[in-house]
Amino acid sequence: MSHLSRDASTLLRPPNTAPVIAPPEELPVDHVLVLKVIPLPGDANANGDIFGGWVMAQMDLAGSVLPARYAQGRMATVAVNEFIFKQPVRVGDILSFFAKMERIGRTSMTVNVGVYAERFANQGTYIKVTEARMTYVAIDDHGRPRPVPNTQI
Numbered sequence: 001m002s003h004l005s006r007d008a009s010t011l012l013r014p015p016n017t018a019p020v021i022a023p024p025e026e027l028p029v030d031h032v033l034v035l036k037v038i039p040l041p042g043d044a045n046a047n048g049d050i051f052g053g054w055v056m057a058q059m060d061l062a063g064s065v066l067p068a069r070y071a072q073g074r075m076a077t078v079a080v081n082e083f084i085f086k087q088p089v090r091v092g093d094i095l096s097f098f099a100k101m102e103r104i105g106r107t108s109m110t111v112n113v114g115v116y117a118e119r120f121a122n123q124g125t126y127i128k129v130t131e132a133r134m135t136y137v138a139i140d141d142h143g144r145p146r147p148v149p150n151t152q153i
């Protein structure tokens with residue numbers, strides 16, 4: 001083992017399995033399920049919880065699903081208007097991302113996404129862990145904003 005990899009191995013922490021006290025929630029009936037994913041040990045931070053940047057990346061993907069139906073082509077994330085980490089995400093949680101279109105403008109689309117965790121040892125019960133509001137812009141081949149072609153679905 002090299003000097004570097006020996007040092008790196010001392011940074012690894014086991015997954016955090018301490019119980020999180022949070023009330024279960026009903027899943028939102030006015031949102032659409034757009035993504036399910038299970039975070040792995042490699043997605044954890046130094047505390048053993050899931051790294052917030054990993055959650056944000058999944059959120060960006062999940063948030064793009066409904067706007068893509070309206071954009072019908074290239075688009076880019078222009079803004080994360082709000083992002084709240086309500087509860088920690090744990091290794092082995094099953095995460096469900098629910099999205100709802102909030103606004104369709106001339107070239108931009110704003111979507112609300114809520115993330116619900118089924119804890120590893122408590123399947124079937126949902127804890128809201130994260131919510132966000134993000135805006136995407138339909139862009140042309142030169143990366144410039146273009147009108148959203150499909151404003152009714």
Ligand SMILES: CC(C)(COP(=O)(O)OP(=O)(O)OC[C@H]1O[C@@H](n2cnc3c(N)ncnc32)[C@H](O)[C@@H]1OP(=O)(O)O)[C@@H](O)C(=O)NCCC(=O)NCCS
Pocket residue numbers: 076077078079081104105106107108109135137139143144145
């Ligand atoms: C997205 C991009 C093409 C927009 O170009 P722009 O010249 O700033 O465009 P505009 O100012 O005309 O704004 C375009 C739309 O975005 C909206 N918008 C811009 N900033 C916004 C913000 N902070 N929050 C919400 N909407 C915003 C505008 O209101 C407009 O919407 P509308 O046409 O529906 O009214 C450009 O900013 C860009 O390329 N950004 C980088 C995108 C990127 O790399 N994303 C990945 C980051 S990891």
